Every structure is written in C-alpha cells, then in structure tokens.
Amino acid sequence: MPNRLIQICERRQADEEYEEEKRLFYVAITRARRNLILGEGHCYRAQGQWRRWLLGTIAAVSETENVLERVRRGQLSEAVIPCAQASLSVIRAGTLSRQRIKEGRREVHESFPQGSELRGLANQVFGWMPLPPRVVELSPGALSDLAKCERYFYLSRMEGLAEFPPSPNGSIDAMDLGNFVHAILESFPSGTPPGLISEELDHLLGEKLEPGLLDPGVGQEVKDDLARFFQGPVWQRIAGNTSLQRELPFVLALRSTQVELFIRGRIDAVVCEEGNPLILDYKYSLNDENQLPKYEIPMDIYALALMKALGSRTAEVILAFLRERTNAIVSRAVTDPEQIEARLLALAQSYQEKVFRNDMQEWKKIDQSRCHALECGFRSYCWK
Numbered sequence: 001m002p003n004r005l006i007q008i009c010e011r012r013q014a015d016e017e018y019e020e021e022k023r024l025f026y027v028a029i030t031r032a033r034r035n036l037i038l039g040e041g042h043c044y045r046a047q048g049q050w051r052r053w054l055l056g057t058i059a060a061v062s063e064t065e066n067v068l069e070r071v072r073r074g075q076l077s078e079a080v081i082p083c084a085q086a087s088l089s090v091i092r093a094g095t096l097s098r099q100r101i102k103e104g105r106r107e108v109h110e111s112f113p114q115g116s117e118l119r120g121l122a123n124q125v126f127g128w129m130p131l132p133p134r135v136v137e138l139s140p141g142a143l144s145d146l147a148k149c150e151r152y153f154y155l156s157r158m159e160g161l162a163e164f165p166p167s168p169n170g171s172i173d174a175m176d177l178g179n180f181v182h183a184i185l186e187s188f189p190s191g192t193p194p195g196l197i198s199e200e201l202d203h204l205l206g207e208k209l210e211p212g213l214l215d216p217g218v219g220q221e222v223k224d225d226l227a228r229f230f231q232g233p234v235w236q237r238i239a240g241n242t243s244l245q246r247e248l249p250f251v252l253a254l255r256s257t258q259v260e261l262f263i264r265g266r267i268d269a270v271v272c273e274e275g276n277p278l279i280l281d282y283k284y285s286l287n288d289e290n291q292l293p294k295y296e297i298p299m300d301i302y303a304l305a306l307m308k309a310l311g312s313r314t315a316e317v318i319l320a321f322l323r324e325r326t327n328a329i330v331s332r333a334v335t336d337p338e339q340i341e342a343r344l345l346a347l348a349q350s351y352q353e354k355v356f357r358n359d360m361q362e363w364k365k366i367d368q369s370r371c372h373a374l375e376c377g378f379r380s381y382c383w384k
C-alpha cells in the first residue's frame with residue numbers, strides 16, 4: 001500500500017478513535033448522580049484525551065485561570081470551580097483528610113456493593129499510594145526527551161501538551177516529508193551502480209509519490225538530496241555489504257536492582273564490519289548543532305542493542321543529515337557499553353521515581369539559554 005495511503009488511513013482511524021473517546025466520556029460524565037471522580041492516569045501511555053478536554057473547559061472559565069496548577073503545586077489544597085449548573089472540586093489527592101478518604105470510600109462501596117474492581121480503584125484513588133512501577137518501557141525518543149529536559153518530558157509525554165510553535169522538525173509537514181524520504185531510503189536497491197542512481201530515484205519517486213503530496217519543486221529537492229547521499233561515501237561504503245539491513249526492529253532489555261527497562265525501536269540501516277556494527281540514522285534536515293545532543297541517546301541505544309546482539313565492544317554510529325550539502329555526516333565511535341547502560345538505567349529510575357507524583361515542581365527546568373538554543377515550544381509556559 002502506498003505510504004501516503006497508510007498515513008491517511010491511520011489519521012482517519014485516529015479521528016474515529018478520538019470521536020469515540022469523546023462520546024464515551026460524555027456518556028460517563030452525564031450518568032453521574034452525586035459525585036463524579038476523575039483520576040489522573042498512572043502512566044503517560046494510559047492517559048486519554050479527556051484530561052485535555054477538561055483542562056480546556058476549565059481554562060475557558062476565566063476566574064479559574066491557574067487554579068489547577070496552583071492545586072497541583074500545593075499553593076491551594078483545593079478549589080471549587082463553578083460550571084453552569086454544577087461545580088467541579090479540584091482536590092490535591094495527597095491533602096485529602098482521613099475523614100474525607102473514609103467518606104469517599106464509603107460512598108463508592110455503597111454505590112457499588114458488588115464491584116470489587118471499583119472498590120479496588122476507589123482504594124487507589126483515595127489512598128493515593130501507588131507503588132512505583134518496577135518494569136518500565138520507554139522509547140528511544142522518550143529517553144532522549146528525559147535526558148534533554150525532564151520538564152519537557154513531563155509536559156509533552158505526560159501532560160500531552162503540544163509545543164507551540166512546533167519544534168523545527170516537529171511540524172506535520174516536516175514529519176510527512178521525513179516519512180516519505182524514509183520510505184524511499186528503505187526501498188532503494190543497494191546494488192544500484194552510481195551511473196543509474198538518478199534513474200532509479202526517478203522510478204521510486206514516481207512510484208511512491210502520491211498526487212498532491214509534494215510541490216514539484218520540493219520533489220526535485222528530495223531527489224537531489226537523495227542522489228547526493230547515494231553517491232556519497234557513506235552509502236558507497238555500506239551498499240555492497242551483504243549484511244546490510246534496513247528498518248531493523250529491536251527490543252533492548254536492561255536491568256538493575258531498582259528497575260527493569262525495555263526499549264523498543266527501529267534502526268534505519270545497519271551493517272556488520274569485522275564483527276562490529278556500523279549504524280546509520282537518517283535525518284531529513286540540516287545539520288543543526290543545537291539539536292545534536294538530542295540524538296545522542298537514540299544513537300547510544302542503537303549501538304548498545306547491536307553491541308549486545310553481536311557480542312562486540314565497539315560500534316560506529318553515523319548520523320546522515322540529508323539536506324546538508326557540506327558537513328552532512330556526523331560519526332561517533334561508541335566504546336563503553338557499561339557506561340551507556342548505567343546512564344539509561346539512571347534515566348529510567350528518575351522516571352520511575354517521579355512518574356506517580358505527577359508534580360510539576362519535581363520536573364526541573366533547564367538553563368534558560370539552553371531552552372532558547374533548543375527552540376523549545378514550551379518557553380512561554382516555563383518562563384512566563
């Protein structure tokens with residue numbers, strides 16, 4: 001199926017799920033008779049859209065500006081927000097008095113005498129003492145965000161907030177273009193002689209380019225950028241290697257006494273040279289030195305996964321910035337797998353320790369000059 005069609009199907013499915021979730025949320029909240037208890041998710045993956053709808057509604061009531069944030073920070077122990085004929089109580093779970101915990105529990109138990117699952121849930125909500133998860137699954141991107149800025153991780157992955165303006169490579173158009181270029185890179189025949197690269201690219205672009213996906217000028221730029229890469233030294237080095245694998249999926253499992261970490265991902269291209277992995281990661285962007293630290297963690301993860309698989313102690317990771325005419329290649333030798341493993345486990349542990357507290361103050365800001373260098377889309381939020 002053409003890549004563009006898959007993207008359209010995925011978006012349509014996401015739209016349908018979004019509408020279904022909205023419908024279910026409406027049904028749930030309009031059936032409440034006395035109290036409606038809404039609990040925050042314990043894990044960023046489990047959070048639904050409903051929190052954002054609710055936060056949007058609350059933000060629309062001007063007098064309640066910042067109320068949620070102030071309750072979260074502990075500046076207010078609770079607040080009542082009037083909404084049409086009802087009112088919404090926002091209570092910091094950690095400050096619930098024993099008496100109110102008892103009342104809340106009793107009310108749920110009386111309402112659902114047969115519902116052991118709901119009673120268990122009520123104990124969790126009112127007791128508010130969940131244990132930190134021992135097993136953690138984080139993607140290379142999530143670990144990279146954690147390493148870059150804890151608060152960025154919290155805002156984007158736990159609160160589900162979108163950066164504004166989007167980061168340089170984070171807009172929908174840039175992501176669409178990146179996906180399209182990756183689809184060409186994945187299927188370009190590795191045995192193509194240098195003299196036939198242009199012809200092969202014309203063929204692939206014609207095959208994969210859906211009408212209206214790219215402006216003709218952008219299509220020509222993509223072709224020029226890819227031709228430069230396929231004629232360049234990196235591709236010529238790996239193209240003839242029979243161990244070449246592209247879009248290689250992996251799962252990396254790491255363990256310490258406190259945490260078990262699973263990392264799933266996909267590697268753009270890899271070959272084995274004299275028993276050591278050479279890993280290639282494509283970026284359809286310019287080489288931006290400010291963004292380079294962002295790629296360090298994924299590069300280390302790919303290297304570690306393959307070093308473990310091959311029983312090797314060294315790896316080379318190459319970042320290829322495909323829009324760059326000069327300075328397009330950044331190469332890094334990875335030689336200390338134990339240090340990488342310790343760093344990844346430390347990140348997983350910091351996530352594990354904070355995730356249930358859900359407290360903004362726990363997630364530190366970084367130096368403001370770094371926020372500007374990273375062009376972070378949360379600056380107006382963090383530094384207002």
Ligand code: SF4
Pocket residue numbers: 149150151152153155364365366370371374376377378379382383
């Ligand atoms: S503005 Fe700075 S502190 Fe805030 S999330 Fe972005 S990088 Fe982190």
